[in-house]
Amino acid sequence: MSLQPTLAAIATALVFPHRFYRERRPDPGDAGPVVLGVGLVSAVAVSVVLPLGAVVVSLQHPSADALGLLADLDPGIYALGLLAPVAVVANWLLVGFLLHVAVTLGGGEGEYTDTLAVVGWTTPATLLAMGVTAVGFLLALWGNPLQMSYDAKLAAVAPGVGLAATVGGLLSLLWQGYCWPPGLRRVHSVDGGASGRATALTLAIGAIGLLLTL
Numbered sequence: 001m002s003l004q005p006t007l008a009a010i011a012t013a014l015v016f017p018h019r020f021y022r023e024r025r026p027d028p029g030d031a032g033p034v035v036l037g038v039g040l041v042s043a044v045a046v047s048v049v050l051p052l053g054a055v056v057v058s059l060q061h062p063s064a065d066a067l068g069l070l071a072d073l074d075p076g077i078y079a080l081g082l083l084a085p086v087a088v089v090a091n092w093l094l095v096g097f098l099l100h101v102a103v104t105l106g107g108g109e110g111e112y113t114d115t116l117a118v119v120g121w122t123t124p125a126t127l128l129a130m131g132v133t134a135v136g137f138l139l140a141l142w143g144n145p146l147q148m149s150y151d152a153k154l155a156a157v158a159p160g161v162g163l164a165a166t167v168g169g170l171l172s173l174l175w176q177g178y179c180w181p182p183g184l185r186r187v188h189s190v191d192g193g194a195s196g197r198a199t200a201l202t203l204a205i206g207a208i209g210l211l212l213t214l
Contacts, residue, residue: 017179031120039085046081069150102198108188118183125175129168136164
């Protein structure tokens with residue numbers, strides 16, 4: 001898929017899902033690259049946010065050097081960037097499974113891959129969660145004036161970052177839930193009631209899962 005038409009299609013799927021699914025039937029072969037693209041963007045975002053955090057700490061404490069803070073950081077922290085694409089794909093498969101079970105129980109036809117296609121096109125909405133988490137991370141660092149190692153600072157702000165991640169996750173989940181029903185109606189031949197109930201059930205399970213991480 002070329003980039004510009006794909007970005008336009010993603011925007012339509014996220015903002016005008018009824019029009020998107022009226023004009024096309026989603027295909028897993030198209031949705032898969034969208035998910036992988038989101039995974040790549042997530043990995044880059046993690047790699048960018050950590051240096052930004054070091055800059056925030058260095059601004060608080062002139063004696064701290066941003067490059068030095070990054071050099072002293074536990075190497076395992078950098079692995080988060082590598083795990084981001086794995087987390088995005090795993091989330092796609094899990095949410096797709098829950099949504100598929102819910103719509104099938106409601107009398108929906110179609111395959112698991114059809115549901116994955118619908119969820120795949122809404123996966124870019126999860127970047128909202130990453131954005132909220134990143135802002136929460138930087139604000140938490142700025143709100144912690146204690147001078148300590150970057151590792152210790154990350155541990156100290158972890159609760160605040162976790163709260164931001166949960167809020168961002170809930171917002172992203174609601175955004176995806178707004179987009180799922182017309183897609184489910186298109187690929188599973190269900191009415192608005194069945195697609196709405198399947199979406200509501202999946203949102204409830206997802207919200208509970210996110211709240212349990214607090």
